[in-house]
Amino acid sequence: MIIKSLDPRIDRAALDDESKVGELSGNEHFQTYEVFQQVKRGTHHQHVGNVHAPNAEMAMLFAKEQYCRRGAAVNLWVVKTADVFVTEYQDADIFETTEDKLYRDPNSYKVMDRINAFKARTSKV
Amino acid sequence: MEFTEKHVEGLKELLYKMADDLLIIGHRNSEWTGLGPMLEEDIAFSSMAQDKIGQSLALFELLHELGESDPDTVAFTRNDNQFHCSQLVELPIGEYDFSMVRHFFFDHAEAIRFEMLADSVFEPLAMVARKFKGEIKYHTMHADIFMQKLAAGGEESFSRMQNAINETFGLALGMFEPGKFEAELIEAGIFGGEAELQQRWLDKVVPLLESFGYVVPKVESTEPAFGGRHGVHTPHLQPLLDEMTEVFSIDPGADW
DSSP states (O other): OOOOOSSTTTOTTOOOOOOOOOOOOTTOOOOEEEEEEESSTTSOOEEEEEEEOSSHHHHHHHHHHHHSSSSOOSEEEEEEGGGSOOOOGGGGGGGOOOGGGGGGSGGGOOHHHHHHHHHHHHHHO | OOOOHHHHHHHHHHHHHHHHHHHHHHHHHHTTTTTSSSHHHHHHHHHHHHHHHHHHHHHHHHHHHTTOOOHHHHHHSOOGGGOOOOHHHHSOOOSHHHHHHHHHHHHHHHHHHHHHHTTOSSHHHHHHHHHTHHHHHHHHHHHHHHHHHHHTSOHHHHHHHHHHHHHHHHHHHGGGOOOTTHHHHHHHTSOOOHHHHHHHHHHHHHHHHHHHTOOOOOSTTOOOOOOGGGTOOOTTHHHHHHHHTHHHHHOTTOOO
């Protein structure tokens, strides 16, 4: 073990001249993990970004600092990006909906009338 | 129980060594900013270094309430022989093996010290100890996972980490150098003492390191690096202080 800094600004005492700095080989990166953050217990985990990491535990460590340092969180999921099954953008047309199917939209439901009627009834009590 | 003069002196001594340890390790670890092994770790390690500075500030504020100068003056106007940090924290960051082993040894000691202080009869300190519980838990979690993964990271990784453990163990034992008022602090219920802290630390770190596959040196055959607690330091501390106090020395009233 050499107690000598890798940073030329740091090692001012120069007690050890036998410095050997490790080399990085190639342009290798770790795999990525997708990060999902839960802000409050009971709510959905939301995708917030990704991190590079050699394994899931370290992905969790990094995700905590990258994404939860300033904001509140109660739980984290990290999922290997490669494990996420994704649709192809060329198949994006599967999500298209035709205009004559508006009856499928939730705004077609008449339930709001009944909810408002219930609220009006209970607020009088 | 009414605090006597000795209790207050002991309390101040305790606060000074804790605050100085945190200030100096925070400054040292921040030297990795921009140089970390990967971006994510650079951010995590830098963020923890910043946490340490924040923790030291909380302790310097307690000292201020006990009649010492304000935190900036205390942090930036002393020379090395007036610092009470252990020699472990003042050494240069070296390579990542040393910095990681130091982080592991130091943060487990800090976690246990704060755990012991959470029940201190000196309530302001107990409150500080409880406040940082979660923050320190992440720090030890980070250290544990790195120590474990690097043990399993191949022959070079393992031997460098094992070597760093061997070299750092005596320095780490230096953290537990007894103060002048151990008996008073224990008797008053302010702090359980360095001997108990060291034992609890050994009970924690030794089985943990062994479970990762490392061999831990024996306490009996290791010379603890004492001296730091009463101002005896390595030649590495003063240059660090010179750099840390550079702006303050030019303009003590600087505001930004």
